[in-house]
Amino acid sequence: MKTDSQAIYADLKEKLMNARFGPGEKLKPAALQGEYGCSANTVRDILLRLTKVGLVEFEMQRGFRAQYTSPDKRNDVTRFRTMLEQEGATLSMKLGGISWEADLSAAHHKLSHLEREFERSGDLAEQPENMKLWTNAEWSFHDTLISRCGSPMLRETYENVYGQFRQQMVAQERDFGRSYFSAIIAEHQTILDAALSRNVEACRQAIHDHLKRNYVDTKPLEEVV
Numbered sequence: 001m002k003t004d005s006q007a008i009y010a011d012l013k014e015k016l017m018n019a020r021f022g023p024g025e026k027l028k029p030a031a032l033q034g035e036y037g038c039s040a041n042t043v044r045d046i047l048l049r050l051t052k053v054g055l056v057e058f059e060m061q062r063g064f065r066a067q068y069t070s071p072d073k074r075n076d077v078t079r080f081r082t083m084l085e086q087e088g089a090t091l092s093m094k095l096g097g098i099s100w101e102a103d104l105s106a107a108h109h110k111l112s113h114l115e116r117e118f119e120r121s122g123d124l125a126e127q128p129e130n131m132k133l134w135t136n137a138e139w140s141f142h143d144t145l146i147s148r149c150g151s152p153m154l155r156e157t158y159e160n161v162y163g164q165f166r167q168q169m170v171a172q173e174r175d176f177g178r179s180y181f182s183a184i185i186a187e188h189q190t191i192l193d194a195a196l197s198r199n200v201e202a203c204r205q206a207i208h209d210h211l212k213r214n215y216v217d218t219k220p221l222e223e224v225v
Helices: 003-016 030-034 039-050 071-095 098-121 128-145 152-173 180-198 198-214
Strands: 058-061 065-068
Touching: 003 030, 003 039, 003 128, 003 152, 030 039, 039 058, 071 128, 071 152, 071 180, 071 198, 098 128, 098 180, 128 152, 128 180, 180 198
Parallel strands: none
Antiparallel strands: 058 065
8 A cells, every 4th residue: 555655654663663574684775665665765765764763774785784782872872862851951941931831731641551561561672562552652752752842853853763772672671560550550650740840850860860870881971860
């Protein structure tokens, strides 16, 4: 079925973020062209766009591949995401009004509902549709948290880093069971409470605590709190 390029881009981006393609897996334009019913040029343009946001790697003579994973890369993107989210949340707490609080509460309500359902149902690793729902809801909450920062560049950079973070984390974690969701349900609530009370220090600490589990193997550099 023929699909427009923006829909194809969004679908491939979601699949890459949720590790539907393995680390370093070759992305074959001919196969994708057949799957989406579009031209070869459209596929190539989309893969180049995904390269620019860090989800795809292009290698001369080897073509396009899903981004590789490594402990160092995961540590680096975790560190950078923490810094950006802390700054974005700090600015939003200073600049955001009642509508921001309402939007953040609504995004958290949806996320919390899904996470409690997944906590009851068990592991998400083999449930791609539920993984997609969770990714979208989690992104909505964290994006809303920084949405009143007043900096389009910060938000654009954060979106790209979030996507890379998600890709690295899902590819390496693979254990999204009850204990995992029990922990992050509490962490998301702590972030929400601190943000709504405009407690900058507590919110920055809550963001740090929420993301610190994603450091692996090597000792991280000095963490921003």
